[in-house]
Amino acid sequence: MIALEHENDLVAGIDIGGTSIKAVLCSGEDLSVLARASAPTPRGGQAMIDTSAGLIRSLTGNTEGRLVAAGLGAAGVIDRSTGTVVAASDSFSGWTGFPAGQALRDALGVPVRVDNDVNAFIRGEVRAGAAVGARHALGIMLGTGVGGALWLDGELYEGLSGAAGEIGHLPGYGDLPCTCGGTGHLETLASGRSISARYRELSASSPVTSQEVALRARQGDPHALSVFRTAGQALGHAVLVGLGLLGLGTVVVGGGVARAWDLLGPAIEAEVRREPPVSGIPVHVVPGKLDADAVALGAAAQFSSDGSALANA
Ligand SMILES: [Zn+2]
Structure with a gap:
């Protein structure tokens, strides 16, 4: 369980796609997007996580807030309890079997949750997009x-x-x-x-x-x-x-x-x-409504029970 301690607490969201990785930095309070960045998707599981962590660091480096958690959305079948990629298409080399959640946790030192990209999309749209509530x-x-x-x-x-x-x-x-x-x-x-x-x-x-x-x-x-x-x-x-x-x-x-x-x-x-x-x-x-932010924002929303607080981390 993570308690929201400061109004400057931030949650990052990552969307790993076939061609690019997108990152958003959100307010932990209401999931509003404060900054975004993207980079081409490299080949290999660890390389994708390194790029993701680098994007998040580039975003947090410019703010006074404190990163308290990160969510990751990716194509394929994800074991949400461990954050491991169970199955992925051939376009993601070195991804099937990769412990993505653990690797990003190690890189950032904050709790990480991983979900399938379409799951993240609907969560994002329900929490902060076209289907709020x-x-x-x-x-x-x-x-x-x-x-x-x-x-x-x-x-x-x-x-x-x-x-x-x-x-x-x-x-x-x-x-x-x-x-x-x-x-x-x-x-x-x-x-x-x-x-x-x-x-x-x-x-x-x-x-x-x-x-x-x-x-x-x-x-x-x-x-x-x-x-x-x-x-x-x-x-x-x-x-x-x-x-x-x-x-x-x-x-x-x-x-x-x-x-x-x-x-x-x-x-x-x-x-x-x-x-x-x-x-x-x-x-x-x-x-x-969230367009290119939907998956990353929905991944971040894994740490937000109702858009107003961080819970169950
Ligand atoms: Zn089919």
Whole structure:
């Protein structure tokens, strides 16, 4: 247990992504972001932690506050009790099996907690973003892939394996092959990678990023519009499943692809309106508010029980 002793007590949050590591320094009192920094992601577990610790030190060096804890969010399966990375994609070399929490604790000398990045995203949005105060929420992150996380009864719900809420790899969305080896998963229609691939197939164009597909959709390109409509429909279906199964009234959609909310939002809403939930529960599907800070801030929020105090460290 860490007691908040001084109003200058600070909590750091780290987001280890495939291309960059982002750090935020937050007020321990209300999680407001006081400073941020980032650096390219190096290769290897210890190198990633060294870079993370260096970013935090560069931020705390410029303040009078005292660092009391640090939270870390990273892709992959994380054992939250030990802070060890249980499984990670090939894009993170030397990461699977790495005791990330212990290494960052050794480097900084403060308590550290580690969580999966999508878990951190929904925690951040519930504590300080688009879903402040929500008791129940589904978080969907649209990046290269599709991640999901569940917030139930005011806390993260992990399920048996720690992977509850991972809706990206649920079937029922057509017959395209998924990156995981499965077929017809939500990710095959709604991830950045699949938006690029679907557009390329339809338009027979050279490869473009999902951001470029969004630009073309806004210019009226029918293939680009169709790809985003299909992604939105699939996400709307996922929202309805979450609502029907768990009574979730709030869904927060984040990640890079969600920046095309002008395209995705209406398609999601149309799908939800087409098959309104039998329960009659109103559903709010909103884009994330914290943008690039979401994962780092949500990682820091592991040390904040309600955004007003540090607890349970
Ligand atoms: Zn899959």
